[in-house]
Amino acid sequence: MKFTLPIFDVKNLCFSIGDQEILSHISLEIFGAEYIAIIGPNGGGKTTLIRVLLGLEKPTRGEAKIFGKSIKDFKEWHKIGYVPQRATHVDANFPGSVEDVVNMGRTSQRKLFSRMSKEDKACVKDAMHKMDVYDLKDKMIGTLSGGQRQRVMIARALASKPEILILDEPNTGVDMTSQKKFYALLKQLNKEEKITIVFITHDIGVIADDIARLFTINQKAIICNNPKEALSCEEMSALYGIEAHLLHNHKHEH
Numbered sequence: 001m002k003f004t005l006p007i008f009d010v011k012n013l014c015f016s017i018g019d020q021e022i023l024s025h026i027s028l029e030i031f032g033a034e035y036i037a038i039i040g041p042n043g044g045g046k047t048t049l050i051r052v053l054l055g056l057e058k059p060t061r062g063e064a065k066i067f068g069k070s071i072k073d074f075k076e077w078h079k080i081g082y083v084p085q086r087a088t089h090v091d092a093n094f095p096g097s098v099e100d101v102v103n104m105g106r107t108s109q110r111k112l113f114s115r116m117s118k119e120d121k122a123c124v125k126d127a128m129h130k131m132d133v134y135d136l137k138d139k140m141i142g143t144l145s146g147g148q149r150q151r152v153m154i155a156r157a158l159a160s161k162p163e164i165l166i167l168d169e170p171n172t173g174v175d176m177t178s179q180k181k182f183y184a185l186l187k188q189l190n191k192e193e194k195i196t197i198v199f200i201t202h203d204i205g206v207i208a209d210d211i212a213r214l215f216t217i218n219q220k221a222i223i224c225n226n227p228k229e230a231l232s233c234e235e236m237s238a239l240y241g242i243e244a245h246l247l248h249n250h251k252h253e254h
């Protein structure tokens with residue numbers, strides 16, 4: 001797997017706002033079909049890193065390539081599904097059904113104001129089935145539970161048939177049972193559809209068995225190729241506090 005071109009290739013990347021250095025000399029690669037979790041303390045720079053990788057922020061130094069291309073030359077954004085933080089916080093009166101929201105996931109492939117093609121409709125249906133929200137398709141999005149909305153937002157990202165899915169803490173306000181279902185669906189997408197998953201989370205203990213690698217971001221990056229072993233070390237505990245304790249507990253449970 002490591003001999004293929006990485007989806008993301010980041011070298012010596014730095015990002016500052018004014019005098020504040022948010023990301024410092026980050027180098028990492030993300031390969032096809034990997035399942036990666038990103039952890040780190042609040043304000044550590046996880047979201048900023050993703051925003052730089054998606055071309056939403058310009059690095060101060062260093063470079064990031066997507067599918068072998070520099071970000072500024074990359075055009076195939078439909079290959080990347082992104083669910084930002086707080087995407088599930090929808091106004092209760094938002095005037096759209098589940099199907100309307102998932103349809104939005106096809107807009108990057110359609111001409112402005114064009115009708116949905118047969119292919120668009122098939123991709124939307126497939127995405128709703130994969131996230132188990134097809135039965136909810138006519139319900140208004142604002143009336144759904146947090147867990148249902150979470151799955152709809154992933155379905156919207158899946159509608160563009162992405163090769164990589166980037167999720168930024170999509171669990172806020174979602175109960176434990178819904179989270180378990182969600183994690184099982186993500187695992188399935190990764191194992192069966194070979195979709196690369198990059199998951200920013202504070203629930204590392206729950207998905208530790210599913211992930212292949214772990215990136216810890218606290219201004220700098222530490223890449224753990226063997227997440228469970230790496231996370232049990234004292235150094236990690238000192239650096240990342242609560243996340244390291246969570247995994248520590250996880251280790252004792254098994």
Ligand SMILES: Nc1ncnc2c1ncn2[C@@H]1O[C@H](COP(=O)(O)OP(=O)(O)OP(=O)(O)O)[C@@H](O)[C@H]1O
Nearest residue numbers: 017022040041042043044045046047048049085169
């Ligand atoms: N637009 C901005 N203007 C000023 N500071 C910013 C901006 N965006 C991010 N920051 C700062 O950059 C740092 C990293 O923020 P970021 O959101 O990337 O962290 P995070 O690891 O995703 O945090 P959390 O776990 O709380 O979501 C923080 O100190 C934040 O205040």
